[in-house]
Amino acid sequence: CTHPGGACGGHSHCCSLSCNTAANSCN
Numbered sequence: 001c002t003h004p005g006g007a008c009g010g011h012s013h014c015c016s017l018s019c020n021t022a023a024n025s026c027n
Contacts, residue, residue, distance in 0.1 A: 018027040 019025075020027050
């Protein structure tokens, strides 16, 4: 699961954030 916009720079892993797989985004 990746964050679609800039939390860690572009399309990147959620890093220390939790992943919301249903929304394919970071919490």
